[in-house]
Amino acid sequence: MKPQYLVLAIAYLAAFAAPTPAAAEEQQTPVSQCQAIAQNIPKATFASFSGTAPLTPAVSEDEDVKFTFLGHSTFEIETPGGIIIATDYNGWYRPATTPDVVTMNKAHTTHFTLTPDPGIKHVLHGWSDVPGGKADIDLVVGDAYIRNVPTDIRFSYGLGGSQENGNSIFIFEIAGLCIGHLGHLHYELTDTHYIEIGRLDIVMVPVDGGLTMGADSMSRVIKRLRSSLILPMHRRGPPVDAFVSMFGKDFDIAYATDDSITVSMRTLPKKPLIYVLQGVR
Template sequence: MKPQLLILAIACLVPLALPRAAGAQDERKPVSQCQAIAQAIPKARFASFSREMPIVRAVSEGEDVKLTFLGHSTFEIETPGGIVIATDFNGWYRPVVTPDVVTMNRAHSTHYTLTPDPAIKHVLHGWSDVPGEKADIDLMVGDTYIRNVTTDIRGGYGAAQQDGNSIFIFESAGLCIGHLGHLHYELTDAHYTEIGRLDIVMVPVDGGLTMGADSMSRIIKRLRSSLILPMHRRGPPVQRFVSMFGKDFDISYAPDDTITVSMRSLPKKPLIYVMKGAQ
C-alpha cells in the first residue's frame, strides 16, 4: 500500500475507535473505598479509619454528613452535596423534604412501603422479587455511592428466607455508613468481607424481633465502628444492649435526635451514641 493511502486508512479508523473508548469509560462502576483490600483473608477484622484519611481522596473542612433519627429504623442522611436519604423507609417517618433516595427491607411492614411518593427518584429494595436472585444495589447518586450486602431473614414457621434483608452502605465525604436493616442472623466471614470498613453503623437493639443483644453486640464488636447508632428499640430497654460493652466503648445519651459527623470529627474511641428517640 502507498504511504499516502496508509495514512488515510489510519485516519479513517481513529474516529471510529474514539467513541468506543469513551463509552467504555462511561460504563465503569464506582469503586468502594470502604471494602478492605485483602478481601480473601478469613476472619478479618475491619478496623475504623477514624484516625486516618480515606484511601481515595482527602476530605476538606466542612464536609459534614448529618444523621437524624426519625423513628424505628428510619434515619435521614444528608450529605455535603445535599443528597437526602431515608433508610428502611415505610412512609410513616419522613424527612422534612422529599428524599432523593429511600432504602427498604421487607421483614416487616414497618420497614417498607409499596406506595412510596412518586417524587422519590430512587426507591431501593433490599430484596429481589425474582426467585433465587438477590438484590444488587450499585448506585452513584450525587456525592454518594450506595451498595448493599444481603443477609437471610426468618420466614414462615421459622424457616430462613435467603437474601431477604440488605445491609445498605452509603459512602460519602470519605465516610463509610452502614445500616444493618432487620438483621436476624449473625454475620459470616463472607459478610464481613463484603461490608469492609464501617465508620458509622445503625444497629437494631430490640433484642427480639431481630437478634438478641448478645449476638448483636458481637457483630458491633467485630465491626468496631467509630460511631454506633442504636435503632429499632422495642421491648427491652436500650440499656440491655449497652450493657454488653466494656471499657473499649464509650456511651453517650444524646439530648436530641441529630448528629453531624465528618472524617475529622469521628470519635477516636468507639462511641455508642443513643439518640433521643431511641432511648
C-alpha cells in the same frame, strides 16, 4: 468510494461507536474504598478510622454528613453535596425534604412501602423479586456511593424457616466515611459477610433484643465491626440499656439531647462510641 464519502462514513461510524460523556460516566464501575482492605482477609476484624478529637461539628461543610433519627429504623442521611437518603423507608417517617434515595427491607411492613412518593428518584429494595435471586445495588448518586450486602431473614409471624438473601445491609460511602445500616438483621454475620462489608466507620444497629437478634448476638456483631460511631435504632420492648450493657470499657456511651448528629472523617470519636439519639431510648 470517493474520499469525501469515505471520510463521512468513518465519522458516521465513529459517532455511534464512541460513547458520549454521559454514557462513559455510566459505564465506569465504582470502586469501594471501604471494601478494598477486606479482600482475601479471612476472619478479619477491622480497625476503626478514628479522628484526633472527640465528636464535634466539623469545620468544613464540604466533609460533613448529617444523621437524623426519624423513627423505628429510618434515618435521614444528608451528604455534603445535599443528597438526602432515607433508610428502611416505610412512608411513615419522612424527611422534611423529599429524599433522593430510599432504601428498604422487607422483614416487616414497617421497613418498606410498595407505594413510595413518586418524587423519589431512587427506590432501592434490599430483596430481589426473582425467586432465588438477591438484590445487587451498585449505585452512585451525587457524592454518595451505595452498595448492599444481602443477608438471610426469618419468615415473619412464627411461620418458621428462613429466606435466603431476603434483606440487605446497605452501605453508604460518603466524604471518605464508610457508613452501614444493618436493617432487620436476623442472623450473626459470617466471615464472608464481614469481607463483603469491609470497614464501617459508622453503623446503625437494631437494638430490639429479639425481633432481630438478641442483645448478646448483636453486640458480638458490633464488637467485630469495631466501628467508631454506633447509632442504635429499632428499639422495641426492652430499653436500649439492655444492649448497651453488653459492652465493656472499650466502648464509650453517650445519650444525646437531640435527634441528629453531624460527623466527618476528622471528627469521628477516638474510641468506639455508642451514641443514643433522642427518640431511640
